[in-house]
Amino acid sequence: MKINRIPIVDKTNGWSGILAPRAPNPALETNAAADWIVLGGGYAGLSAARRLAENCPDQHIALIDAGMAGENASGRNSGFAIDLPHNVGSSLDELEGSHRFMRLARTAIEQLETAVKTHGIKCDWSADGRYHTAVSARGVQDVLEPYAKELEALGEPFEWIDRDQLGQRIGTDHFTAAVFTPGGALMNPAALTRGLADSLPGNVTFYENSPVTEAVFENGIHLTTANGSLRAPKMILAANGYSEQFGFFRQRLLHLLAWGSLTRPLNEAERAAYGVDAPWGLTPANAFAGITMRYTNDHRILIRQGLNYCPSQAVDPSAYAAFARQHKKLFDLRFPMLPDVEIEHTWSGFVCLSQNAAPGFGQLAPNIWSAVCQNAVGVTKGTFGGMLAADMATERDNPLIGDMLSLGEPSQLPPRPFLDIGVRARFMWELWSNRHEA
Numbered sequence: 001m002k003i004n005r006i007p008i009v010d011k012t013n014g015w016s017g018i019l020a021p022r023a024p025n026p027a028l029e030t031n032a033a034a035d036w037i038v039l040g041g042g043y044a045g046l047s048a049a050r051r052l053a054e055n056c057p058d059q060h061i062a063l064i065d066a067g068m069a070g071e072n073a074s075g076r077n078s079g080f081a082i083d084l085p086h087n088v089g090s091s092l093d094e095l096e097g098s099h100r101f102m103r104l105a106r107t108a109i110e111q112l113e114t115a116v117k118t119h120g121i122k123c124d125w126s127a128d129g130r131y132h133t134a135v136s137a138r139g140v141q142d143v144l145e146p147y148a149k150e151l152e153a154l155g156e157p158f159e160w161i162d163r164d165q166l167g168q169r170i171g172t173d174h175f176t177a178a179v180f181t182p183g184g185a186l187m188n189p190a191a192l193t194r195g196l197a198d199s200l201p202g203n204v205t206f207y208e209n210s211p212v213t214e215a216v217f218e219n220g221i222h223l224t225t226a227n228g229s230l231r232a233p234k235m236i237l238a239a240n241g242y243s244e245q246f247g248f249f250r251q252r253l254l255h256l257l258a259w260g261s262l263t264r265p266l267n268e269a270e271r272a273a274y275g276v277d278a279p280w281g282l283t284p285a286n287a288f289a290g291i292t293m294r295y296t297n298d299h300r301i302l303i304r305q306g307l308n309y310c311p312s313q314a315v316d317p318s319a320y321a322a323f324a325r326q327h328k329k330l331f332d333l334r335f336p337m338l339p340d341v342e343i344e345h346t347w348s349g350f351v352c353l354s355q356n357a358a359p360g361f362g363q364l365a366p367n368i369w370s371a372v373c374q375n376a377v378g379v380t381k382g383t384f385g386g387m388l389a390a391d392m393a394t395e396r397d398n399p400l401i402g403d404m405l406s407l408g409e410p411s412q413l414p415p416r417p418f419l420d421i422g423v424r425a426r427f428m429w430e431l432w433s434n435r436h437e438a
């Protein structure tokens, strides 16, 4: 089958823009063969390749990606490794589901942290916790108070932070309150993704800048690129929202475009005016109307705001300037004491969701497994999905596979254009009904 939609890698990603240049691994330019192919070099593919290499030390794993490590969604996100479910719920079933998710997410965080420490990956990995914030009294009542109750029911530690305390900790009085949870981690996601790619075991060959343009799944796996081909008996598909192109999860995946900006680092005088020194990260009560923010170790502020439904997976180049202006406006509103701080980088990245928030995980064919569709929590979900797909494919006994399978599979979406009308109407409703959280 011809692959009609190839990821386009632009040069806008701020997280990699602030790092030193990296030399990518060579592209595929021969007719190569391996024991396993892993298609996609984000958190899911990197984790799958690493685990396959550990499970099968005598076998050869070929990891292939259209672009360079750290330039995909995995390198463009807000850099939160999240350990708690977004929606907990209070029934016994829901609480049990939350415990399963936490087991999986914490295993992923442990794996990532081990890799960071073992290989000395310089990605500003830090356990700074997370503020879940509400702008309005209604947001406090509708989201934060139930969330705090659910955390209590789960037995998870948290702190209730009021406006004044929050102002002291994050330097803005924009929010009415926050629930602070100490788990998870923050990092520069491009540096983490690069570091994971550059520390793969010796029996993995990573082909970067190698878009797969054709795939044949008869008598094994046969992939073609512009200048080479790759053959193997078995494959793990980790191509996120592009998996549909390979004939899987058709009419089950939703493509959203998310926007982020990083300011330049604050100078000494600005840091004194700002009055906060420790890094922090916050998520909004409503993901559509609100904004995600971070203060980074190198004294920049991240603004992640704007979520568009984008079934074409194509970005309008004129949107960058508009989002940069919008993010500067949001920054100025929150940090009036920093009027001269410019936005240095603005970028976009694709988020792959399913309607029922289930992952595209499991066995797709006798010789093909998958770890795709991370529902906007890919740092942890991609990492444990990839690891468990490798365990499943190599028949390694792991009780977490049961936890993973219990998350279900992506449900069927209505056909277009009904889907487009429905999703756009839902987005407008979310934005309008949560406008108090903007």
Ligand SMILES: Cc1cc2nc3c(=O)[nH]c(=O)nc-3n(C[C@H](O)[C@H](O)[C@H](O)COP(=O)(O)OP(=O)(O)OC[C@H]3O[C@@H](n4cnc5c(N)ncnc54)[C@H](O)[C@@H]3O)c2cc1C
Pocket: 003, 005, 006, 007, 039, 040, 041, 042, 043, 044, 045, 064, 065, 066, 067, 072, 073, 074, 075, 076, 077, 078, 079, 080, 081, 082, 210, 211, 212, 213, 238, 239, 240, 241, 242, 258, 259, 260, 304, 348, 349, 350, 351, 352, 371, 372, 373, 374, 375, 376, 377, 378, 379, 380, 381, 382
């Ligand atoms: C702005 C933004 C903020 C976000 N914030 C967070 C956050 O704070 N925390 C969090 O957990 N998640 C966050 N996410 C979501 C997270 O980034 C994703 O869920 C995660 O990166 C998905 O990882 P993945 O490995 O499944 O996919 P990807 O990182 O998308 O990797 C898939 C790979 O497949 C490759 N591929 C596709 N087609 C082909 C082809 N034909 N040939 C070769 N290779 C191909 C692509 O090049 C790509 O590298 C955010 C996302 C965005 C965009």
